[in-house]
Amino acid sequence: xxAFFKRFAGKIADRYRKMSIQMVxxxxxxxxxxxxxxxxxxxxxxxxxxxxxxxxxxxxxRVLAQVNLNLDSYLRRMMRISDTMYYRVIKNVDLAEDSxxxxxxxxxxxxxxxxxxxxxxxxxxxxxxxxxxxxxxESALPQESGWFQAAVSRMENLHFSTPxxxxxxxxPDYRYRWVVSLSRHVQLTRSGATERGVLLVDMSFSGIExxxxxxxxxxxxxxxxxxxxxxxxxxxRQQLIYAGLLEENNQRAASYRDGTYREDFQGQSRQITVKTxxxxxxxxxxxxPGESLAANTQQMFLFGTSLLLFSVFLMAFLNFRISAHISxxxxxxxxxxxxxxxxxxxxxxxxxxxxEVQRLGHSIRSMVSTMRHLMDxxxxxxxxxxxxxxxxxxxxxxxxxxxxxxxxxxxxxxAGRYEEAIxxxxxxxxxxxxxxxxxxxxxxxxxxxxxxxxxxxIQEIRYKNKFETKISAQPGTEGxxxxxxxxxxxxxNAIYHGxxxxxxxxxxSVTARREGMDLVIEVTDNGMGxxxxxxxxxxxxxxxxxxxxxxxxxxxxxxRRIQLTFGPRYGLTICSEPDEGTTVQIRxxxxxxxxxxxxxxxxxx
Amino acid sequence: xxxxxxxxxxxxILGFLGTAVILTMVLPQMADGRKTAVPMELSxxxxxxDSGLWxxxxxxxxxxAGELGAELRFLTLSAxxxxxxxxELLAREVSGGAxxxxxxxxxxxxxxxxxxxxxGQCPVVAMESMLEEAALTVAPDNEALGxxxxxxxxxxxxxxxxxxxxxxxxxxxxxxxLEAARRTLEEEGVQTERRVAQTAALAGVLEGLVEETGAVQxxxxxxxxxxxAAEAKENCGLPQPLYGVGVTAAVAAGLERGTVSAVAAWxxxxxxxxxxxxxxxxxxxxxxxxxxxxxxxxxxxxxxxxDMQKLLFPVTS
Numbered sequence: 039x040x041a042f043f044k045r046f047a048g049k050i051a052d053r054y055r056k057m058s059i060q061m062v063x064x065x066x067x068x069x070x071x072x073x074x075x076x077x078x079x080x081x082x083x084x085x086x087x088x089x090x091x092x093x094x095x096x097x098x099x100r101v102l103a104q105v106n107l108n109l110d111s112y113l114r115r116m117m118r119i120s121d122t123m124y125y126r127v128i129k130n131v132d133l134a135e136d137s138x139x140x141x142x143x144x145x146x147x148x149x150x151x152x153x154x155x156x157x158x159x160x161x162x163x164x165x166x167x168x169x170x171x172x173x174x175x176e177s178a179l180p181q182e183s184g185w186f187q188a189a190v191s192r193m194e195n196l197h198f199s200t201p202x203x204x205x206x207x208x209x210p211d212y213r214y215r216w217v218v219s220l221s222r223h224v225q226l227t228r229s230g231a232t233e234r235g236v237l238l239v240d241m242s243f244s245g246i247e248x249x250x251x252x253x254x255x256x257x258x259x260x261x262x263x264x265x266x267x268x269x270x271x272x273x274x275r276q277q278l279i280y281a282g283l284l285e286e287n288n289q290r291a292a293s294y295r296d297g298t299y300r301e302d303f304q305g306q307s308r309q310i311t312v313k314t315x316x317x318x319x320x321x322x323x324x325x326x327p328g329e330s331l332a333a334n335t336q337q338m339f340l341f342g343t344s345l346l347l348f349s350v351f352l353m354a355f356l357n358f359r360i361s362a363h364i365s366x367x368x369x370x371x372x373x374x375x376x377x378x379x380x381x382x383x384x385x386x387x388x389x390x391x392x393x394e395v396q397r398l399g400h401s402i403r404s405m406v407s408t409m410r411h412l413m414d415x416x417x418x419x420x421x422x423x424x425x426x427x428x429x430x431x432x433x434x435x436x437x438x439x440x441x442x443x444x445x446x447x448x449x450x451x452x453a454g455r456y457e458e459a460i461x462x463x464x465x466x467x468x469x470x471x472x473x474x475x476x477x478x479x480x481x482x483x484x485x486x487x488x489x490x491x492x493x494x495x496i497q498e499i500r501y502k503n504k505f506e507t508k509i510s511a512q513p514g515t516e517g518x519x520x521x522x523x524x525x526x527x528x529x530x531n532a533i534y535h536g537x538x539x540x541x542x543x544x545x546x547s548v549t550a551r552r553e554g555m556d557l558v559i560e561v562t563d564n565g566m567g568x569x570x571x572x573x574x575x576x577x578x579x580x581x582x583x584x585x586x587x588x589x590x591x592x593x594x595x596x597x598r599r600i601q602l603t604f605g606p607r608y609g610l611t612i613c614s615e616p617d618e619g620t621t622v623q624i625r626x627x628x629x630x631x632x633x634x635x636x637x638x639x640x641x642x643x
Numbered sequence: 644x645x646x647x648x649x650x651x652x653x654x655x656i657l658g659f660l661g662t663a664v665i666l667t668m669v670l671p672q673m674a675d676g677r678k679t680a681v682p683m684e685l686s687x688x689x690x691x692x693d694s695g696l697w698x699x700x701x702x703x704x705x706x707x708a709g710e711l712g713a714e715l716r717f718l719t720l721s722a723x724x725x726x727x728x729x730x731e732l733l734a735r736e737v738s739g740g741a742x743x744x745x746x747x748x749x750x751x752x753x754x755x756x757x758x759x760x761x762x763g764q765c766p767v768v769a770m771e772s773m774l775e776e777a778a779l780t781v782a783p784d785n786e787a788l789g790x791x792x793x794x795x796x797x798x799x800x801x802x803x804x805x806x807x808x809x810x811x812x813x814x815x816x817x818x819x820x821l822e823a824a825r826r827t828l829e830e831e832g833v834q835t836e837r838r839v840a841q842t843a844a845l846a847g848v849l850e851g852l853v854e855e856t857g858a859v860q861x862x863x864x865x866x867x868x869x870x871x872a873a874e875a876k877e878n879c880g881l882p883q884p885l886y887g888v889g890v891t892a893a894v895a896a897g898l899e900r901g902t903v904s905a906v907a908a909w910x911x912x913x914x915x916x917x918x919x920x921x922x923x924x925x926x927x928x929x930x931x932x933x934x935x936x937x938x939x940x941x942x943x944x945x946x947x948x949x950d951m952q953k954l955l956f957p958v959t960s
Contacts, residue, residue, distance in 0.1 A: 202947075203947060203952045205899070205947050212892035212896045216956070216958050275706070276958045277703070277953075277958050278913075278916060280910075281703075281913035281953075282937070283913050337667070340667045341664070341668060344667045345667075347660050347663070348657070348660035351657055352657060352660075355657060358653075
């Protein structure tokens with residue numbers, strides 16, 4: 039179990055980390071709101087259910103109290119009739135001299151709406167007097183009736199029977215009426231002597247029925263009346279129960295004391311309220327079917343569920359919108375930062391949303407601005423650094439070359455080789471003019487080749503024509519520009535390493551050609567060459583600098599300059615074989631005047 | 644575009660749930676309104692002209708109608724067992740908008756053929772006799788009832804013929820009782836004399852029939868005939884024990900006085916209640932299950948027995 043919760047918490051944490059801030063806000067708000075609503079809803083539902091049950095209980099008790107009052111009043115009226123009959127009629131009549139009939143008739147007529155008959159029997163069950171019918175049936179045995187025996191056995195009390203069909207008297211209309219008998223022991227006076235007798239007042243069942251019939255309880259509930267032993271006296275569906283079509287839990291109800299109970303009867307839950315009717319021991323029982331209570335509660339539950347679902351969805355919907363409103367500025371900020379990370383330059387940092395997000399946006403904006411300035415500074419510094427480096431590299435022209443050349447001029451002048459001296463000085467002047475190029479770093483290919491040509495003129499004179507030089511540019515290279523002073527160092531290398539030990543058959547050729555978008559200048563010599571691994575190591579940045587007797591600008595410097603200017607795709611490639619010669623390929627972008635302009639600006643003074 | 648579509652879907656769900664909330668508030672009230680708005684109309688057509696004999700049945704019917712929200716129209720014939728009139732009455736009630744018919748058929752076979760069309764329009768519940776077209780028949784097991792009554796007569800029989808009053812004309816239920824009683828008696832070696840008689844004329848003909856057949860016992864097989872026979876017996880002072888079917892007030896008095904020796908009876912109240920309950924259920928399309936009504940044999944000394952009086956005399960004011 040613990041492991042399960044741990045795993046569950048882990049999953050939630052994983053999810054949380056992957057969720058957007060909008061989703062987190064939305065889900066959190068909705069969850070909290072739903073939990074609150076469910077809690078409140080359940081509390082209200084339980085409160086409502088309890089209150090509804092209490093209301094029903096109160097209502098049942100009130101109705102039962104009212105019915106009890108009415109019934110009590112009715113029964114007291116019957117008892118008053120019985121008392122009147124006994125104390126005003128029977129007690130005042132000597133049966134030997136007078137009859138009870140007048141008094142009985144009067145009493146009956148006054149109360150005929152609720153009476154079926156009044157009869158007086160002697161102690162043996164023989165009819166003394168009766169109204170309105172006075173002929174006892176031949177088959178009638180009053181002394182065997184329950185009401186008679188109750189009156190005789192418990193003389194001090196009045197006795198109410200359960201409902202039964204009155205069948206004592208001959209009725210020419212064959213009416214079989216349901217009555218409740220009120221019987222009591224009386225003392226009859228005959229010839230001055232008292233004797234035992236029984237007074238019977240048959241109440242019409244309709245009286246009790248009327249008292250109970252209109253009592254309606256909540257939710258289709260009803261009221262019924264039983265005697266102390268559970269025998270039904272009144273039930274709204276009494277005849278159905280008598281006919282066996284319906285059952286009532288009356289026997290069990292007889293065992294209840296006054297109060298409200300819950301019972302299950304025939305698979306149905308019911309709320310039972312019991313109230314004892316004074317004097318008789320009868321019990322009024324109120325029944326409220328549980329299912330009608332439940333039906334109301336179910337309706338409430340259905341309504342509550344729908345409302346809850348609606349509220350939850352509305353809450354989720356609104357939370358989603360509100361969280362979107364809150365989180366959108368953050369998301370846009372995040373997007374801007376992503377774009378910045380991707381290298382996009384013109385990213386606009388928004389300063390929207392609430393206060394904290396605005397501050398965050400403002401901070402990021404300031405930070406980006408600072409960063410841009412720093413980057414610009416870095417770029418500028420890098421450019422300056424590069425320019426300085428170039429300048430340093432360019433300034434690395436060995437003064438030895440100048441000294442040697444001038445020395446050669448002096449020597450030729452002294453030897454009277456004026457023309458050669460003039461040619462050498464002229465080439466030197468042209469060489470320096472092109473080298474300076476008014477500070478430009480990118481010059482026309484023709485100038486670069488011209489520079490190479492003058493350099494080679496000087497060297498050829500110095501080396502007394504030990505080698506021959508061929509410089510050519512193929513069609514398609516017209517108007518192209520290149521980095522300046524990139525051929526001369528290669529030629530210098532070719533002379534000092536390739537031609538130094540050559541006889542008079544040395545050949546150095548310089549060829550410029552266009553390959554697609556590139557300009558390729560190949561410097562080939564037929565000198566002593568070198569091993570391929572030695573050739574490859576020439577461009578190795580980690581290789582220690584080896585000062586030579588050349589112009590001072592090494593091959594590696596040229597390679598580095600090209601790559602610094604145009605990128606790593608460009609630079610030198612050296613192919614060499616011992617005793618075969620060496621070819622150095624210079625690859626730069628084929629730049630026209632427009633293409634060369636940015637490089638001029640960048641490196642311009 | 645996707646956001647807009649999601650918003651529309653969300654609003655749709657919101658609308659749906661909102662409608663559900665409103666419906667849960669309104670539907671129960673509408674259902675209550677419907678319950679009170681359309682009362683179910685049931686027509687009850689008996690085969691007799693005197694509805695007094697059916698008063699207990701009617702009480703049961705009214706109880707069921709009250710509980711189930713139906714309105715009753717209780718119709719009698721101008722002449723007993725007039726099948727033509729009964730068929731006309733039923734047709735008129737159906738065309739008058741009755742939702743269901745409860746009928747005590749005068750002539751079940753004949754009425755069945757006439758009811759074929761009507762039964763398609765509204766459910767029919769038969770009482771007393773089986774009706775082929777009826778959705779439900781509420782009646783005791785007539786043959787068993789006839790047998791029991793014959794056995795009761797046999798207990799008192801000490802020789803001689805038994806007069807069987809054939810008053811049912813075409814009533815299958817009544818005839819089934821009579822036939823079952825006849826068979827039972829004859830199986831026991833009792834001579835039976837079956838005589839056709841009009842119920843209403845029994846007062847005048849019973850004495851003659853008894854003399855003609857020399858019967859020592861008389862048996863009637865329907866409540867009206869039992870009541871008439873009891874009256875005729877008292878009027879003519881006939882000594883022959885009378886056995887009958889059904890307990891009317893007069894028959895109950897006859898049982899008390901000994902005019903009627905025994906009757907086979909059932910709870911008319913229950914029969915009426917079950918008939919109307921079945922009719923309402925049939926109209927509502929609910930399942931109705933036919934079950935024979937329980938019957939019991941009553942002798943004079945049992946009539947005020949606590950349980951018996953509850954069955955015989957409906958609790959009324």
